[in-house]
Amino acid sequence: MLLLGHDWAPPPATFHSYELFxxxxxxxxxxxxxxxxxxxxxxxxxxxxxxxRAGEAVVKAITEHVAEQGEAGS
Structure with a gap:
């Protein structure tokens, strides 16, 4: 691959362009x-x-945590 580079931009901008490419x-x-x-x-x-499914897993984890905290506090 051959790229033609003009020195129209600052070197960091040119390097960024090459990286994006x-x-x-x-x-x-x-x-x-x-x-x-x-x-x-x-x-x-x-x-x-x-x-x-992810939402159901979050709700289940919260419910189990609340139940465990309730049992520990009793």
């Missing part, structure tokens, strides 16, 4: 983002189910 653009063209994208779409599709 390396993290976002190159992986896209190398096909390295397909698996994370598929995982994201899967999670979005099951969002309600996953959030519901």
């Amino acid at each position: 390396a993290r976002a653009v190159i992986p896209y063209f190398k096909g390295q983002l397909a698996a994370p994208r598929a995982s994201h779409e899967w999670a979005r599709g099951k969002r309600d189910q996953l959030i519901g």
Whole structure:
């Protein structure tokens, strides 16, 4: 890969631009983002189910904690 760099920006800004290019653009063209994208779409599709189960687990943990505190205080 060849990048043409003009000295129009301060070096930190240029390095930041190169870093963004390396993290976002190159992986896209190398096909390295397909698996994370598929995982994201899967999670979005099951969002309600996953959030519901997580919420139920939180409520259960709180209920059990309150019950334990009540028993310990008796």
